[in-house]
Amino acid sequence: MARLLEGIRVLDLSSIWAAPLGTRWLADMGAEVIKVQEVPKLTPQMIQRMQAMQQAQASGARSPAAGGGGYVQELEGNKRSISLDFETPKGQELLRRLVAISDVLVDNHRPVVLERSHLDYEDLRQIKPDIIVVRVTAMGATGPERNYSGFGATIDGLSGLAFHTGYPYEDEPMRSGINYADPVVGMHVGGAVMLALVHRQRTGEGQNVDVGLRDSTITQLGELFMDYSMNHRFAPRLGNRELGLAPHGAYRTRGEDRWITIAVNSDDEWRALSRVMGGPDWTQEERFRDMHGRWQNHDELDALINDWTQGQDATELAERLQAAGVAATPVLTVPEIFNTPQHQARDWWHMMQQPDGTAYHYYGPGWKLPETPVEILTPPPPYGQDNRSVYQGLLGLSDEEYAQLVEEKVVSESQYPTLPPGMTLPPPGGAAPRS
């Protein structure tokens, strides 16, 4: 059976994490995602990247993240890769020709970038009336801050998430350990494209989709804003706790910096936890008898539970608690997330083969669709791998025309720029390159 999105072509002008994650879900479902990559220019950042590459090659070190910083490795399977400088007149023309034979265009440049190249939605729908254009920006495509830049790291603060994260009742907000807005927005981009595709399937109409990283992230904090609107206050930071329910938290276990999380949502679960603890006397105390009492005495409760958990193995203890009907999981380190029995049983991680014969874990989606499953058919493509098949195969350019594009740097076959004659790369940390 054909894959769900077989025959749907997506032009993907986006980079790094959020939007490429969204287009990854489309590629996994069978869409033909053509990643349009920048033609490299000799900027200071590029020179540093080239120095790092040269160093890595000289030292013989195999960098697992070489060439894509890890983002390409984890997000670009099943995709095709071409390069194009769409800020040149010839590049604009090529992009328009590609839009004419595509269904979806995804972009995450600041709004001004496509607008000054006359590649805005209104321009593109003249070429392809049912095109779906998805613009992913920091602050949304309208409003006075529309051209402000932002990444997951700063949206964490700008959305209210960092304000709401932190240890219980303390004054200091806390950054998430990850650039949290990125994967959240990536999920939303997948959903937004599917909404537009459902609409197009029913009516034949395309549309313009405006995704703001900040907007999407704020919608994940509904109850915080409801509390502000209802009670004119900021909800307190609760750390690992859950309003009105106790115990909820992370408790120390055997080993250095090892922890278990336990969450109790009912009196039945509290009794089950008490039984696993061996029914010590303190669990019978009046102050811990009901949920309200435990919530009021959460600090004391946490200290007593910590006394019990420390010295035990987090994973074994979580298994015992789950068998008794109590929600508990070990706090895993990043290298430990791959081989859990549950992930293995559901075959969730795909082993992505690299050209040198090694493999790495390539993650799956949050949903399983048995009739239209995900298939990982091709590894992340090297930069520009599909230049010829797209420009010549799809657009019908001749060998000469293609060579001319490369010559004029409208298209590149290398992700690094050629150094001008006489110029050499300076040592890392040295002065700017001299010609």
Added chain:
Amino acid sequence: MAGQALSGIRVLDFTYHIAGPYCTKLLADFGAEVLKVEPPGGGDVSRRLGPFLNDEPNPEASGMFLYLNTNKQSVTLNLETEAGRTMARRLAAESDVIVENFAPGALASLGLGYDDLSALNPRVVMVSISPFGQDGPWRDWKADEVNLHAISGLMQITGDPEREPLKNGGHQALYNTGINAFTGALMAIFAQLARGVGQHVDVSAYESMSYMIEPPRVVQASTLGTFTNRVGNTGTLYPAANGHVNFIRGGSGNTYEVLAKVTGNDEFLSDTFKNLPLLGAASPQVREALEGLLVPWLLEHPKEEFYHSGQAGGQNFGYVANPEDLVASPQLQARAFFVDVEHPVAGHLTYPGAPYRLSETPWHAGRAPLLGEHNGAVYIDRLGFTPAQMVELTRAGII
């Protein structure tokens, strides 16, 4: 509402708490006709979760419930009774999509599983949301917000390294699960429209959280077996006169030159900040030098000044916004992001709006239903019960 992306698509919603209701909120806000089935008496458990208006518990004034159930209809129905299950089957037979988040197998044990309902309605899409998925050794494990942050690797790397690891604020794991369920549902709806097939979509909260870690860290952990532990706010958040700011280097131009301009301090142009790597984290020495210059200035200036002046210089500067900042933000006001919603019990409140905008099929602001508000419309008008039968069903505890 006509003219929305999902107008005319009928969703039967057996979900409760956060993840499932967030999925069906997204479906409803984008136009689907969502019928929420709640147990008679108490209704959805989130009606008993705060925050409450004036801190007074009231099942019609829970901020959590009000936010997560916009644009839905509510009927009460007791699935523990055979009569209730018969009515549920009739509703399922005329639905396009069914969403549920009971423990795996629970609906099947009531004769309301996918096999039962697809026999009545072969095109139906059923979305089942659970902590760990519908199969596997952890299928019957429970997991709440904190447990999902722990098992996905996210928690170990968040918080102060000297203290316990920390989850993100709010209910991020459950909201994320809701988005995954929404995306999975849309994919299945697309298959239903394009090919006429139904299917049982299996959404795992654990899997929904397992791709949250930065791809470079995943690849590093997979190939080298190493990871960088949590660092708290070091090098990312700095105090300002009225809160905190944060920023990352990069953007167009040199961050230190912009800092010199923003703070009026040429020390940022000194050799300490020359020829540094433009990408990646700064060394501890550079970081301390930067903090020594920046923090005294920040403590005398509002966080918003740092944000706007840095952005004017093309830099990725930001600040830690609180709800008041955001509701008053000129950018969010220009986009009419927050919406005012009137509710018969909770009154006039300001809700976060659309996660994104579709030009031809707008997102719609609406209110959450009262418990059983649509019993009459559904049971009398749609299923053909008489008012007298409704009285009987109510007395018998079926609705």
